[in-house]
Amino acid sequence: MKPGTVLLVEDDRDDADLTLMSLRQNAFGREVEVVRNGQAALDVLSGAERHKIALVILDLNLGHIGGLEVLATIRNHPTLKDLPVAVLTSSDEPRDKQEAYRLGVQGYFLKPINLDDFRPIVAGLRSILEAAKYPESC
């Protein structure tokens, strides 16, 4: 795993492939590691290479350990608590959005039907990564 890798937590294979495709199409330019559930995400984040992860892209509907739970675990972890996290979900329930922001997410994006709508999302992810480089400025 290269330093600066993005961890994509997505249980739906189609969604994962479409997201990867769109990131590539919009020249995201980062290595992306895909895991399929919350536990696998936590394993990577507590493993030897955890310091190489620069951003987590998190689905919310993940089965046993949901996205919000993963997010809460990250925010309560002594060394991971400042890791940037962006939610990419199909839920536009105000409840989910409020809870995600309450737990301290850097971005909340809706999975688009049209792949063209990935462009602003990729731009958003880039600016989250940029902002994380200068934590004092915010």
Place this chain on the structure above:
Amino acid sequence: MRSRPSSQPRRTHRGLLARLREAEETLRAIRFGQVDALVVDSPDGEKVFTLQGADFVYRVIFEEMGEGAASLGLDGSILYGNRRLAALLGEPLGRTIGASLRDFLDETGNRRLDTLLREAADRGSSRGELTFLLRSGREMPVLIALSNLADQGIPAVSAIVTDLTREKERSDRLAAANEELQAFNYSASHDLRSPLRTIAGFSQALAREDLGLNERGKEYCGRIVAAVQRMSMIIDAMLNLSRTTLTELNMTTVDLSAAAREIAAELQRTDPERKAEFMIAPSLHAFGDRDLLRQALVNLLGNAWKFTSGQTTARIEFGSSRKDGRQVFFIRDNGVGFDEAFADKLFRPFQRLHGRDEFPGTGVGLALVARIIRRHHGAIWARGRPGQGAEFFFELPNRRDAER
């Protein structure tokens, strides 16, 4: 020297004063319980009305009424109760009188009763919900309304007890149904959208990447994506519709004119080339949920905007008039109008009066407006003729009626 004509009115005046004094004395006597009967002249001769008789009527009402009724001592003891109260408590009447309401309440219930008794003593009356614990083991939710009798010189309160079991069951069922609907919405928004994303995403990928698809193939992919987007819009609209039913209303005074001006500007921004005149009456206010009323205006003005798209100059008016003393808001346009024979279809979801190719949309917009107005206990109706524009009217209860 006194003249004769003037003494007549003076005598009449004295007579009237005497009768007034007599009437006042009678009233005072009735008030202080010194009168047992009144004799009244009637065309059928003299009639005797005894106050005991009047009392008897109230006694019958008290005994036969469908609510539990009692007089309570200030400590909650039942001084006297009717049969319905005994039935509610599941005790013979003989055992109810002399018992205490406290015997049918748990600790929390007793504290609530204390509060209600204190409130009744301080303010004259109080009401609140309690749960009776009956000897049978059953719990019975009740509404209790207390009135202080101290004004009549009696150190007691009267109590009316209403059984809320059915209301509670009904509201529990409603809450369960709402919860189910909410769960369904949640699942619909996730589970229906997910395969749509796959269909649209891979269709786009097929057309985009170097997979050797010819122009016709690419066009078909484009149609698939367009259809999926339409379906996604319908899902959004359906969700919006059911959320409108489920969300709680946050009632406040809403400046409809300001909202309409903003919406008009937004509409104009979507197509700056279009010639449209918006005539929005100033300072129209309504009492309701800000977000929902705004949504209703978005849909009504959006509707007018859409159906005037064929006019060289669209004219869209938002104003109000008075009908039977009530304020009626209207949105009027010079668009294609509609046939009033189908007016009842206008506000039903997924009904369209115009072809989708002609005017795009999900067929949910006006249904949503109708639901919003109905949730406010208002009314909505429409008038129109093909080719002659449309008028939508709505009415909302004013603040006083809404709060009642």
